[in-house]
Amino acid sequence: MSASKVTPWEVQGNIDYEKIIKEFGVSKIDQKLLERLEKHAKKKNKPLHHLLRRNIFFAHRDLKFILDEYEKGNKFFLYTGRAPSGHTHIGHLVPWMLTKWLQEVFDVELWFQFPDEEKFLFKEDLTLEDTEKFTQENMLDVIALGFDPKKTFFLVDTKHADLMYKEALKVSKKITFSTAKSAFGFTNDQNLGAIFYTAMQAVPSFLPCVIHKKKIPCLIPHAIDQDPHFRVSRDVIPKIGHHKPASIQCRFLPGLAGMQSDGKMSSSLDHTTIYTTDDPKTIKKKINKYAFSGGQSTVEEHRKKGGNPQVDTSYIWLTFFEEDDKKLEKIYQDYKSGKLLSGEIKAILIEKLTSLLQEHQKKREKARRNIDTFIFKKT
């Protein structure tokens, strides 16, 4: 296995998810849990989400507890977030898509954090003005996904500091520098703000309980790189009187150039990324030029030997964005047998993403009017 590195600020190399499960101490989402989720989805006339069916959400902590409580009539709330540092790319949408489904199936609140200090503290060249601008931009993408405005609350760390700081202090008092060092790989030259930051990311996992004055379970959908934050805070949160937050974790959407070169899509590598604001021409150009192909080098060879969908970015991306299992299976078989050429599978992906993003962009424009209704206000 090639070396891999996964912390909240760095994801490199070919990622071995089995190894991560062991190292992080998360549990696999098994058949029994999928069946329980499916049972609840059916009540709302929905199928099990394709990200669950395809094991893209592959791990969890305490999901059983969340379902047990829910079945006893004790609803949970959802919590996820986005540290504004640039435009939203399609990899960011993945955990939010499942979050939306969970909100619909379980009819629960979503608390969405925009930690506008995080990337300011961790990236040399970002100012607070930059992150403020991207907070607004990123909010449009979240709203565009269609979360329930009555049940969705945005928290912006520098704006909601009055509510959050007091709670972050309680968390931070119980985390030592050495714990933070080993969870995040910090060294002695790390700035003080960055060391404190994890306390701020812990807060929304229990802040609704403080606000509603009630002990409510919390479920956090997130990409696996965020687990170190919650691994650390899960130990602390019960000590300050709240339930341990549960979580459900997904794999990364690889960058266009494929798993071999990038661990996950990165906003700092423009050409391996597709942004939610890219126009059809840009989408087409990027995919045709950069999508790693599992095809053979000549058409004759491809027809004879077939392609390898497992390493083909276009195929892998379709597993994230093409909901129809039958369509996907046909693409897989045709590509593997050599019937479908590399350029043709790219064309299928281009069409899928273009229609998805054009729809998204319309909703994103409409969302400009609604930002304020989503921002949490004390009553």
Ligand code: TRP
């Ligand atoms: N740290 C996350 C990022 O880099 C942002 C974030 C804040 C988050 N709270 C979260 C992500 C909860 C998932 C779940 O984007």
